[in-house]
Amino acid sequence: MTRNRYLIIISALLCLSLMLVSPIHLYAQLSSTVTCLLPKSWEGRQALLVAQPLAQKTKLDTAVVLNRMAVFTIDVAEPCPAYIWVEGNKDDIPFFIDSPRIDISIDPTSSTHSLVVGSPGSDLWVEQLYRSNDFQNTDRELSQEIAMAMVKGDTLAAFQLENQIDSLRIAQTNALIKQILNNPDLSLSWYTFATNDFAYDQTYSLFDKLGAFSSYPSYKRLSDKLTLKKLGVTVQDFATSAHENSPVNVSF
Structure with a gap:
C-alpha cells in the first residue's frame, strides 16, 4: 500500500514537472x-x-x-x-x-x-490604418451607390461600381503584400500577415518569408492551420487548380 502511494506521488510530481516545462511557458x-x-x-x-x-x-x-x-x-x-x-x-x-x-x-x-x-513598425502601422480607413469609407459610399442604382434598375451602373470596389480591394491587398515583402523582418509584417486574408499562392509564399517569427505563439498556431488547409486542398482534388486563387483565411 505504501509503495502504491509512493508511485502515485512520483507520477503526480512528474506530471507537474511536465506542465511547468510545457511550451506555453517557454515564450518570453x-x-x-x-x-x-x-x-x-x-x-x-x-x-x-x-x-x-x-x-x-x-x-x-x-x-x-x-x-x-x-x-x-x-x-x-x-x-x-x-x-x-x-x-x-x-x-x-x-x-x-x-x-x-x-x-x-x-x-x-x-x-x-x-x-x-x-x-520600428509604428509609422508603417499608422499608414496602414489610414489606408484601411480610407478603403472602408470608400467601400461604404460605393455600396450605398450600388444599392441606389439597383433600386433604380440601373444594373450597368451597379456592375461598374462593383468593379470599382473590387479594384480598390485588390489595390489594398497589393499594398499590404508589398509592405510585408519590403519588411520581412519587421514584427508588424507578421501581424499584418496573420490578420489579413490573401489568395492561396500568396498566403504560402508570404508565410515562407516570415520564418523570423517562428518563436511567436501565433506562428505555431497559424503554421498548423495552414498545413491543414494545404492537406485539405490536396485531398479534395489533385487535378484542378480551382483553389489556387481563392482566399485563405488565416486571421485570428
Whole structure:
C-alpha cells in the first residue's frame, strides 16, 4: 500500500514537472515601457494605453499626466498594435508595440499630432490604418451607390461600381503584400500577415518569408492551420487548380 502511494506521488510530481516545462511557458513575453510627453495644459488628466494582442484579451494600463509625462508598462505575448487615449483629447494616438522602450510626443496642434520614437513598425502601422480607413469609407459610399442604382434598375451602373470596389480591394491587398515583402523582418509584417486574408499562392509564399517569427505563439498556431488547409486542398482534388486563387483565411 505504501509503495502504491509512493508511485502515485512520483507520477503526480512528474506530471507537474511536465506542465511547468510545457511550451506555453517557454515564450518570453515582450515587456514594454511607453513614455508619453504631453502638452502642459493636460496636466492631471487621465490617460490609458490599450494594447490589442493576437488571440488574447485586450490589455490596459492607466496613468495620470504628471510633469507633462504619462508612463505605461505593458506585457504582451508578442508585438501588437496599441493606442493612447487621453482625457479630453478627441483623437486616439495609434502606435505599434515592438520594442522594450517607446517614446511618444503628442502635440494636437501639429499636423502629425504625434511622434513615435523607438518603435520600428509604428509609422508603417499608422499608414496602414489610414489606408484601411480610407478603403472602408470608400467601400461604404460605393455600396450605398450600388444599392441606389439597383433600386433604380440601373444594373450597368451597379456592375461598374462593383468593379470599382473590387479594384480598390485588390489595390489594398497589393499594398499590404508589398509592405510585408519590403519588411520581412519587421514584427508588424507578421501581424499584418496573420490578420489579413490573401489568395492561396500568396498566403504560402508570404508565410515562407516570415520564418523570423517562428518563436511567436501565433506562428505555431497559424503554421498548423495552414498545413491543414494545404492537406485539405490536396485531398479534395489533385487535378484542378480551382483553389489556387481563392482566399485563405488565416486571421485570428
